[in-house]
Amino acid sequence: MTTIYKICPASAWREAERQGVFRGSADDRRDGFIHFSAASQVAGTAAKHFAGQIGLFLIAIDAAALGEALKWEPSRGGELFPHLYGELDIGAVTNILDLRARSDGSHDIPELVS
Template sequence: MRRIYKISPASAWREAERQGVFRGSADDVKDGFIHFSTASQVVETAKKHFLGQSGLLLIEVDSDALGLSLRFETSRNGEKFPHLYGELDLGAVTAVFDLPARPDGTHDIPELEP
């Protein structure tokens, strides 16, 4: 199983749990796919898009469960990022971690499985 990760405000994730599906953030909807990161990309994604934000969760997903809707596409710095074209079935979620903010605005990211 290969894992990918999504950073989400806790309130948005709790709503997804209530609905039984995650449709993505406003940026995801605008871009036409749900943005994910690999384990090695999470720290930079958190710094670039979530610096100083609190109340975040890190969602771990089994990428194998997403099928052909998941594509790795070139993005920031020429790196390939996982993009999900469709809704995230919560059955593919393997873990949910708190992502506490540090005083400097960065986040305390847990040790992640690739």
């Protein structure tokens, strides 16, 4: 199983749990797909897009459960990132982790599986 990750405000994720589906952040909706990261990309994504933010979850997703709507496309530095063209059914979620903020604005990234 390949695991991909989504960094998400806890409040937005709790709303997705109530609805049974995650439709993405404002940035995701603007871009037309939901942005994810591979395990090796999470730290860079957190630093670039979430520095200083608190109250975040790191959502682990079974990539295979997303089917053909998941595309690996070039992004930051030409590296391939997973993008979901559609909604995320929360049934594909395998784990929800707290993404704890440090006093310097960075985050403690837990050990992740690929």
